[in-house]
Amino acid sequence: METLANLEAFVRSAEHGSFSEAARRLSLTPAAVSRNVAMLERNLGVRLFHRSTRRLILTEAGETFRSGIAGNLEGLQAAIAGVSAKGGEPAGTLKVSLPPTLGATQILPLLPGFLARYPRIKPEWYFENRQVDLVAEGYDAAIGGGFDLSPSIVARALAPAHIIAVASPTYMRGRVSPPDPAGLQALDGIVMRSLQTGRIRHWTMRDAAGRETGALLQEKVVVNEPSAMREAALLGLGVALLAVPDVLPALDKGELVRLVPRWYADAGAISVYFASRALLPAKTRAFVDWVIDAFRE
Structure with missing residues (x-):
């Protein structure tokens, strides 16, 4: 049975047409992503990509395979994240995008209390003035204002801007x-x-x-x-x-x-944004609830 790492490497490489970009999204090295994809191809017995020096292009088999698993991968990731810790305790890397000043002055001070309550969560926070693509870039949540609300994204208001x-x-x-x-x-x-x-x-x-x-x-x-x-x-x-x-x-x-x-x-509202999932990872739910409660107080 294929490992989740191999499947994630394949899906992200297909999305971005590059092992290097997939590696950046997954916080891995390009060599690790390439190795995972090669292992998947070897186990399946088919070539999934046409490789060139500039871009990856899906083969016919690769396109068929991606269509078959892409819609199920997110749910699988969420399910694993939700139960991976002992007793269902929220755990794992929490990737969040934050505006620099608001993040440093209003959100970062909440981190000690949050980690004391959820010690198995590892924060990976990016302070940046841009609207990230939560799904494509692999963010668990983002805080800011004015994000485009596609059907897959949920916004919970924190405070007026x-x-x-x-x-x-x-x-x-x-x-x-x-x-x-x-x-x-x-x-x-x-x-x-x-x-x-x-x-x-x-x-x-x-x-x-x-x-x-x-x-x-x-x-x-x-x-x-x-x-x-x-x-x-x-x-x-x-x-x-x-x-x-x-x-x-x-x-x-x-x-x-x-x-x-x-x-x-x-200027609208400062909100916390996260992907709408039937199985929202416990780490993301814990963070969203913590931030909303803090701003309410």
Whole structure:
């Protein structure tokens, strides 16, 4: 009977057309993935891939085999993960994608308590500003906002994502704080250009009464990443519009001050995302429940 490792190596190699990319997804070496696939071919007695120096291409037998097992592999992985630990205790590597600042300041501090409760879980956390493909890239969960919700992905809201205007006390020294978001245009703006669209992101802010007005900043400093915006604001280069979790530590320390404090922009929700499975691995369920409970408290 084939091992799960051989089947995983074959399926991921077929998905990505490369042993190297499959190895990266599986946290193995390319040689290990190639060896597992070769062992599978030897045991089945058929060639599954046409190999070239640039790409793997499925043979007819390989395509037939992939069609036969791909839909069952995920359920098998989940079933094994769910019962692999003694007494059903959650165990295994927990691969999670997190936004850098929110992850480091709000999620990482939860880890000691989580590991004390679930010592057989091994965290493998990636701090990155991108929307990962949970299924294709082998993530157990991701935290962030605005992910595309395909039928296979579930989102559980953790907290609202509010965008606020901040600047350093040094920058504001000698300047008049504007009474509303329209007045921000008189100040130097630190803005972000989207790598996906190539456009500068602009926000419409609202207050508690429901009034709305645009917050158009001068494009004095342009970057492509929220943490760089925060660092530029800390350096006294101007005003930045950033999510509350990204700037809360600096606000608490007095390193940044909030401008037009009655106003904010709604960026949706910060959520935890995970694949919808009939048999969700116990490690993933434990993590999702732990994070939701922490944010609720």
